[in-house]
Amino acid sequence: MYIAVFIQPFPWSFYTASVFIGIAAAVLWTAQGNCLTINSDEHTIGRNSGIFWALLQSSLFFGNLYIYFAWQGKTQISESDRRTVFIALTVISLVGTVLFFLIRKPDSENVLGEDESSDDQDLDVNESAQNNMTKAVDAFKKSLKLCVTKEMLLLSITTAYTGLELTFFSGVYGTCIGAINKFGTEEKSLIGLSGIFIGIGEILGGSLFGLLSKNSRFGRNPVVLLGILVHFIAFYLIFLNMPADAPIAPVEGTDSSAYIKPSKEVAIFCSFLLGLGDSCFNTQLLSILGFLYSEDSAPAFAVFKFVQSICAAVAFFYSNYLLLHWQLLVMVMFGFFGTVSFFTVEWEAAAIVARGSDYRSI
Helix, strand or coil: CHHHHCCCCCHHHHHHHHHHHHHHHHHHHHHHHHHHHHCCCCCCHHHHHHHHHHHHHHHHHHHHHHHHHHCCCCCCCCHHHHHHHHHHHHHHHHHHHHHHCCCCCCCHHHCCCCCCCHHHHHHHHHHHHCCHHHHHHHHHHHHHHHHCCHHHHHHHHHHHHHHHHHHHHHHHHHHHHHHEHHHHHHCCHHHHHHHHHHHHHHHHHHHHHHHHHHHCCCCCHHHHHHHHHHHHHHHHHHHHHCCCCHHHCCCCCECCCCCCCCCHHHHHHHHHHHHHHHHHHHHHHHHHHHHHCCCCHHHHHHHHHHHHHHHHHHHHHHCCCCCHHHHHHHHHHHHHHHHHHHHHHHHHHHHHHHCCCCHHHC
């Protein structure tokens, strides 16, 4: 519905669809997280999280690749070009929705964390007899209780960081690239190229961490550490390469310079680093949530998406007012404390696994 609105956009339809897409995204992300968890066990949750993230972010690569070549050299986007893109995206979305109905229902013995005792089986039968409204209310209550637990409060800091950097690489950074007049006539096409390299970083990270998850001797912490180091390098290079007024520049762009002469190569390299770092955090958050809350993952993923979405919205708000270096500083602070909080939860998860199974397989 949201994508179809852009075929023939009107202000009232755009804002209405935006509300519905927000509601739908919350439901969809909770369902995806729950589906990922119940189709995984403690040996495959890390691998499946990586594969899921790589497939999810492949749209960044293929979508931007098409836009880059199809619209290359164009200074004005015609109505026909716009309609072609959004009609194609609408059809793809409908096909993806239909494919949801083909997802298999997992065997009960393969569900992550399921106890095979007769008591638990009876409990499952009783729960299945509840009506949908009661289940929804129970899930909401569980989400509220889950919000104040130690583990979820700590993970919320990490989740908040992913919301802030999501807004930055998906909205702010492309705006900064397009606003720098010193990039010449290619400044607009560089936005699409930036999206391509963000997608490459996301796909590479998801695939790599998914394939290597079973061989990791140290759990999730090294991947998160890699993610924050990659992001800090990207933030530093962006600080040097992008003028401070780039996020709030007028339509005409900005002729300002930062500490070095604006470089297209550095800008695109930073796009790759932003995507790679984002995949580090999100794959490991999905993995640890699926592991810690395997018996009832829906409330956990609901809290995860709620915190991430709130922080993304806050970041979109302040991005219209804060200079670039202040936005980078906010992300550096949240990134640091989010990494420390993730380490704390992961160490507790390691202790849990050490008492029951092989931690290297997570």
